[in-house]
Amino acid sequence: MDGSSSEISRTAKSGTPAWVKIVIGIVLVAIILVAAAILTLTVTVQPPVDGADYPYSANYAVSLPEGQQVTVGNEVISVLSYQNELVTDVNGVREKLILGESRQLSERGAKITTLGIPVIQTNFQISLRYRGEQNNRAYFTMTIRTQRQVPECVLNGLLPSTIAARPL
Numbered sequence: 001m002d003g004s005s006s007e008i009s010r011t012a013k014s015g016t017p018a019w020v021k022i023v024i025g026i027v028l029v030a031i032i033l034v035a036a037a038i039l040t041l042t043v044t045v046q047p048p049v050d051g052a053d054y055p056y057s058a059n060y061a062v063s064l065p066e067g068q069q070v071t072v073g074n075e076v077i078s079v080l081s082y083q084n085e086l087v088t089d090v091n092g093v094r095e096k097l098i099l100g101e102s103r104q105l106s107e108r109g110a111k112i113t114t115l116g117i118p119v120i121q122t123n124f125q126i127s128l129r130y131r132g133e134q135n136n137r138a139y140f141t142m143t144i145r146t147q148r149q150v151p152e153c154v155l156n157g158l159l160p161s162t163i164a165a166r167p168l
Helices: 002-014 018-039 152-158
Strands: 042-046 056-065 070-072 075-082 085-090 093-098 103-106 108-114 116-132 139-146 162-165
Touching: 085 116, 093 116
Parallel strands: none
Antiparallel strands: 042 108, 056 139, 056 162, 070 075, 075 085, 085 093, 103 116, 108 116, 116 139
């Protein structure tokens, strides 16, 4: 009986083993770094690099609120529809689309950084097909073609909450 009670008291005095404290510390540091990386994730739209090809693509069903300015990267976008037509305004450049029409937006470059460190730099090109308007939202099928593969979670994380997008 005496041997087992001294064993219990030794375990109670020693507390948590050192290796458990080290593992908990490493996990906490990892969580903090991941949170900081996500919170500092930014995209800067810039002029494209010449001579790019686009071997990667991602397709989305997208809707934008009508009459509201939406900022993606440093691009300001707004849309207005009337009957079967839509007017898009991207940084002051207006274009008209009719129902079912596709439009390829001008080629751009993007630099994605986190924690102030450039992670991905790629050219991209967006194609839109206007699908119509419903409940004050303009609906599109959007294809994003990129020079380098960009993880879907990064693309999704860069869209503001006012843009509804789901992969197709």
